[in-house]
Amino acid sequence: MTSATMRSTHTIKNALGAALLMLVCAGVVFAASSMPPGDRHFYLPDPAASKIVTVTREGNAEAELTVVTQPVAIKETGPRETIGKFGEVYAFSPQTIIVHRDEPTMITFWNLQPDDDHDFALLASDLSVLMYVDLPPLTKTSYVFTFHKDGLLDFKCMQHQPAMSGQILVLPPARP
Numbered sequence: 001m002t003s004a005t006m007r008s009t010h011t012i013k014n015a016l017g018a019a020l021l022m023l024v025c026a027g028v029v030f031a032a033s034s035m036p037p038g039d040r041h042f043y044l045p046d047p048a049a050s051k052i053v054t055v056t057r058e059g060n061a062e063a064e065l066t067v068v069t070q071p072v073a074i075k076e077t078g079p080r081e082t083i084g085k086f087g088e089v090y091a092f093s094p095q096t097i098i099v100h101r102d103e104p105t106m107i108t109f110w111n112l113q114p115d116d117d118h119d120f121a122l123l124a125s126d127l128s129v130l131m132y133v134d135l136p137p138l139t140k141t142s143y144v145f146t147f148h149k150d151g152l153l154d155f156k157c158m159q160h161q162p163a164m165s166g167q168i169l170v171l172p173p174a175r176p
């Protein structure tokens with residue numbers, strides 16, 4: 001075996017390993033869907049949705065950012081009148097995320113609440129749900145997103161609507 005052949009075999013093995021890892025990670029997400037609180041069903045983008053955005057649990061990222069879950073008006077701290085009128089209010093911070101197309105970007109969600117579950121649903125422009133994942137209490141949850149189309153996508157925590165929402169703006173690559 002020439003060293004070039006060995007190298008390419010090695011590359012194929014790495015690619016297979018990465019594919020296997022992605023399957024295992026996807027399996028973890030799907031496994032979570034079989035025991036959701038209520039009837040929540042979690043999933044990453046399917047092949048059709050992956051034409052808009054590819055999402056993996058791990059991988060090399062060229063950009064990273066953190067999104068926290070911010071309490072705005074909650075039962076523990078009030079104000080009581082506000083909660084009486086609006087219910088508990090949370091927000092993603094930041095609510096506007098700007099990324100470059102084709103640049104793998106790791107977004108880590110910090111659920112800061114000890115006793116409140118959040119989730120993350122990413123919506124296509126036709127409002128179909130591209131992915132839906134859980135953000136458990138007091139947990140950092142990371143995904144590597146690679147967006148394949150320029151434009152604006154909405155995201156939501158389905159449990160705290162309408163306030164807990166945001167948008168992702170996908171810009172053309174920084175280095176064409």
Ligand SMILES: [Cu+2]
Nearest residue numbers: 118157160164
């Ligand atoms: Cu929430």
